[in-house]
Amino acid sequence: MPMPPDSVDLHTHTRHSDGLDTPAELVVKAARQGVRRLAVTDHDTLTALPEARASGAACGVEVLTGIELSVQHGDFNDIHLLGYFFDSEDAALNACLARLKEGRTQRGLEILHRVNRRLSDLGRAPLDSRRVQQYASGVLTRPHLAQALVDQSYCKGHQEAFRDFLIPCNAPKPLLSLEEGLRLIADAGGVCSLAHPGTLSTDPNVLDPLLAAAKSLGLAGLEVYHRAHHPDTTPFFEAVALRHHLVPTGGSDYHGRPTGPTLGEIAPGYPVPGAALHDLQRFAASRKSD
Ligand SMILES: [Zn+2]
Numbered sequence: 001m002p003m004p005p006d007s008v009d010l011h012t013h014t015r016h017s018d019g020l021d022t023p024a025e026l027v028v029k030a031a032r033q034g035v036r037r038l039a040v041t042d043h044d045t046l047t048a049l050p051e052a053r054a055s056g057a058a059c060g061v062e063v064l065t066g067i068e069l070s071v072q073h074g075d076f077n078d079i080h081l082l083g084y085f086f087d088s089e090d091a092a093l094n095a096c097l098a099r100l101k102e103g104r105t106q107r108g109l110e111i112l113h114r115v116n117r118r119l120s121d122l123g124r125a126p127l128d129s130r131r132v133q134q135y136a137s138g139v140l141t142r143p144h145l146a147q148a149l150v151d152q153s154y155c156k157g158h159q160e161a162f163r164d165f166l167i168p169c170n171a172p173k174p175l176l177s178l179e180e181g182l183r184l185i186a187d188a189g190g191v192c193s194l195a196h197p198g199t200l201s202t203d204p205n206v207l208d209p210l211l212a213a214a215k216s217l218g219l220a221g222l223e224v225y226h227r228a229h230h231p232d233t234t235p236f237f238e239a240v241a242l243r244h245h246l247v248p249t250g251g252s253d254y255h256g257r258p259t260g261p262t263l264g265e266i267a268p269g270y271p272v273p274g275a276a277l278h279d280l281q282r283f284a285a286s287r288k289s290d
């Protein structure tokens, strides 16, 4: 099915976080798919933006400034906030992202240390930290360590590596609070949409207090259109967004995986609604004129 002329995608990843494509590859693919406006929303980093913007200028795709921040609130330890329209050069935002990266680097090394202690208790040779670092192009994460354990023949697959080593040897992830994440993006001139709410809960008794709190802290949108809750619970989330006066947004959450979604679509034949971007822009403009 051809893409509509106002085709957008408000949620995509590159290899600067957990996607597979370079920023330029992502943008070229978007152009080929007919996506004209593309938000690059890597996890907790803005480093893909310069290359994505340059590539967008060359192939006629408007690259929108974006990010996906992991935050916590109450019992929720992995809420994802999509930030848009902020100043990507904002000093406080960049300083905070640098601190988070340092925290995640330390976490990776701590988990490696714990895994090696466990291996030594089992009478096995430790993982070589320099070799393990080669699995990661940025921060060392648990999937990298799982691959190292598999390659050393200590585990048959990632599932076993997580069960026997990475879950028992886990160390806490450094996280911003919901309030800090929302304030950081607002102070940099942007707005946030709460990503894939269906991965948090589909129980109104759980979602309503969370969204009421987030709305009071400045949340602008709710990612109603996402493959995690398409099509079964999309009407449910449309109603939730309406109830909390949140702009319904959407995106493919494309990671470049061969079996994953197509850019600009929630599911085959279901393009991301172009109104999502217009409504969010209107909301951001009204906030600025307040
Ligand atoms: Zn996410």
Ligand SMILES: [Zn+2]
Binding pocket: 011, 012, 013, 068, 253
């Ligand atoms: Zn994502």
